[in-house]
Amino acid sequence: xxxxxxxxxxxxxxxxxxxxxxxxxxxxxxxxxxxxxxxxxxxxxxxxxxxxxxxxxxxxxxxxxxxxxxxxxxxxxxxxxxxxxxxxxxxxxxxxxxxxxxxxxxxxxxxxxxxxxxxxxxxxxxxxxxxxxxxxxxxxxxxxxxxxxxxxxxxxxxxxxxxxxxxxxxxxxxxxxxxxxxxxxxxxxxxxxxxxxxxxxxxxxxxxxxxxxxxxxxxxxxxxxxxxxxxxxxxxxxxxxxxxxxxxxxxxxxxxxxxxxxxxxxxxxxxxxxxxxxxxxxxxxxxxxxxxxxxxxxxxxxxxxx
Amino acid sequence: xxxxxxxxxxxxxxxxxxxxxxxxxxxxxxxxxxxxxxxxxxxxxxxxxxxxxxxxxxxxxxxxxxxxxxxxxxxxxxxxxxxxxxxxxxxxxxxxxxxxxxxxxxxxxxxxxxxxxxxxxxxxxxxxxxxxxxxxxxxxxxxxxxxxxxxxxxxxxxxxxxxxxxxxxxxxxxxxxxxxxxxxxxxxxxxxxxxxxxxxxxxxxxxxxxxxxxxxxxxxxxxxxxxxxxxxxxxxxxxxxxxxxxxxxxxxxxxxxxxxxxxxxxxxxxxxxxxxxxxxxxxxxxxxxxxxxxxxxxxxxxxxxx
Numbered sequence: 001x002x003x004x005x006x007x008x009x010x011x012x013x014x015x016x017x018x019x020x021x022x023x024x025x026x027x028x029x030x031x032x033x034x035x036x037x038x039x040x041x042x043x044x045x046x047x048x049x050x051x052x053x054x055x056x057x058x059x060x061x062x063x064x065x066x067x068x069x070x071x072x073x074x075x076x077x078x079x080x081x082x083x084x085x086x087x088x089x090x091x092x093x094x095x096x097x098x099x100x101x102x103x104x105x106x107x108x109x110x111x112x113x114x115x116x117x118x119x120x121x122x123x124x125x126x127x128x129x130x131x132x133x134x135x136x137x138x139x140x141x142x143x144x145x146x147x148x149x150x151x152x153x154x155x156x157x158x159x160x161x162x163x164x165x166x167x168x169x170x171x172x173x174x175x176x177x178x179x180x181x182x183x184x185x186x187x188x189x190x191x192x193x194x195x196x197x198x199x200x201x202x203x204x205x206x207x208x209x210x211x212x213x214x215x216x217x218x219x220x221x222x223x224x225x226x227x228x229x230x231x232x233x234x235x236x237x238x239x240x241x242x243x244x245x246x247x248x249x250x251x252x253x254x255x256x257x258x259x260x261x262x263x264x265x266x267x268x269x270x271x272x273x274x275x276x277x278x279x280x281x282x283x284x285x286x287x288x289x290x291x292x293x294x295x296x297x298x299x300x301x302x303x304x305x306x
Numbered sequence: 307x308x309x310x311x312x313x314x315x316x317x318x319x320x321x322x323x324x325x326x327x328x329x330x331x332x333x334x335x336x337x338x339x340x341x342x343x344x345x346x347x348x349x350x351x352x353x354x355x356x357x358x359x360x361x362x363x364x365x366x367x368x369x370x371x372x373x374x375x376x377x378x379x380x381x382x383x384x385x386x387x388x389x390x391x392x393x394x395x396x397x398x399x400x401x402x403x404x405x406x407x408x409x410x411x412x413x414x415x416x417x418x419x420x421x422x423x424x425x426x427x428x429x430x431x432x433x434x435x436x437x438x439x440x441x442x443x444x445x446x447x448x449x450x451x452x453x454x455x456x457x458x459x460x461x462x463x464x465x466x467x468x469x470x471x472x473x474x475x476x477x478x479x480x481x482x483x484x485x486x487x488x489x490x491x492x493x494x495x496x497x498x499x500x501x502x503x504x505x506x507x508x509x510x511x512x513x514x515x516x517x518x519x520x521x522x523x524x525x526x527x528x529x530x531x532x533x534x535x536x537x538x539x540x541x542x543x544x545x546x547x548x549x550x551x552x553x554x555x556x557x558x559x560x561x562x563x564x565x566x567x568x569x570x571x572x573x574x575x576x577x578x579x580x581x582x583x584x585x586x587x588x589x590x591x592x593x594x595x596x597x598x599x600x601x602x603x604x605x606x607x608x609x610x611x612x
Contacts, residue, residue: 091403096410102403103604105418112411126432298409 008073015072017138018116036060044186052137114159115146136169194231207304210245259289273303314379321378323444324422342366350492358443420465423448442475455485500537513610516551565595579609
């Protein structure tokens with residue numbers, strides 16, 4: 001039976017490359033594994049796969065009747081639908097421990113590093129399987145992307161060390177140039193509908209029993225989205241109106257290292273509780289905030305009393 | 307701040323030795339870690355620690371205000387009380403994925419092997435820390451105990467390989483003799499109150515919203531408990547009456563490789579649903595059943611619709 005290795009909803013570079021890399025490792029260990037993803041690729045991920053010669057993985061959104069391995073997530077909200085009607089074989093992730101449970105023991109491996117790619121590098125090493133050059137290339141891209149070229153507070157020494165080794169294997173001489181190429185692809189907003197921008201890197205969370213959505217747009221310069229700010233706000237309002245208590249859109253300036261946080265909420269006071277600053281109109285600038293996982297989710301969880 | 311490495315309630319040999327071994331590893335990696343356990347040692351564990359020169363770990367039952375690492379369990383029912391008021395740093399386990407959740411990413415490592423000791427052997431190796439001979443000795447005992455000397459269906463090739471290597475490090479020439487010494491200590495029932503026997507290796511589970519308790523007594527011969535069967539049944543009834551839907555006591559015959567399952571339940575039909583056999587009076591013999599985790603919990607979860 002085919003095993004689907006699959007990343008989270010709203011696929012990003014880490015979740016797609018992790019699926020490809022782990023399916024490859026599992027295949028070389030004798031498992032009939034294929035990579036899958038839950039939706040269309042974002043422009044950055046498309047660029048990364050093109051650059052290293054991979055085509056997009058098969059789209060799978062329903063786990064019923066399937067054997068699956070989850071990468072880069074471990075909670076039901078981000079997993080394929082009907083996970084309970086499929087069989088969960090493994091989880092490999094670098095996020096908080098969520099609400100996935102099983103009836104028997106499985107391989108479940110999460111680590112507080114900046115990127116699932118760093119863990120996959122380790123798993124190749126531990127299993128004594130050589131990483132193909134093109135797989136090393138996409139894992140390198142994933143780590144550079146998730147750690148915003150080592151600037152994110154989620155970045156660890158292990159991530160940096162993995163990048164050094166992966167760059168050698170992939171034959172990448174200039175990591176910075178590769179990162180800038182990705183950031184430019186990621187910042188592409190021209191002609192993209194506002195809702196697609198909001199959903200480009202979007203996740204729903206359960207916070208104290210309330211449904212809370214958080215999207216993030218990483219930009220080399222916030223001026224790139226000045227013309228579409230009103231449209232983005234409308235999109236946030238629409239998604240909020242669809243049964244959510246709050247929706248946040250992180251407009252993250254990669255170069256200035258901070259986030260302009262756009263908020264639509266039934267209780268905007270959570271913003272001050274979480275970040276110590278009041279909304280200035282529709283957004284609030286949070287200096288130094290680069291990481292949803294490490295700097296947005298935990299204080300919001302706390303503010304929501306979760 | 308001291309970090310407490312702690313096993314599950316009703317401590318057994320794996321949970322106590324895992325706490326000692328992992329605290330030792332963490333200490334040699336620079337963490338101020340100490341082993342703890344949640345109650346008195348059972349006779350087998352006492353024998354194992356005595357044999358290899360360890361004293362009993364500190365008893366800790368409340369996690370409030372403490373930094374903790376959980377070993378050999380990953381669900382709240384078996385964790386120290388008030389875990390939410392402490393800080394969970396890591397989980398290392400070989401059971402099903404339970405209900406522990408966190409606000410940020412942590413090191414969470416579970417694997418479908420027969421014993422946490424096998425995972426700890428791997429973690430020493432991965433971290434390139436030599437296992438002290440006496441630590442190797444107690445981990446070897448834990449694996450022999452959890453896998454019932456490789457007879458349990460939970461036992462994997464990895465467990466056997468770990469035992470071979472640990473036996474060399476510990477200087478144990480005859481694994482079988484060591485296992486029999488433990489089994490005899492474990493089978494000691496003379497003069498022990500029935501309720502203590504029931505709680506010697508006991509766990510509560512949430513099954514489809516119902517509280518279900520499962521104890522296990524591993525015996526070299528069921529004749530050892532013939533005289534106390536009625537007292538055991540009374541103890542099971544009392545624990546059941548204390549807010550539980552069902553309580554099961556597995557009277558496992560290590561040599562005959564099967565379990566006489568004692569049952570007190572609001573709905574005894576779950577027994578037939580789970581094991582395909584009706585109760586014969588107060589118990590039912592389930593041939594081949596050695597492992598609570600692999601052979602009792604999953605079919606019961608299923609029967610309870612969890």
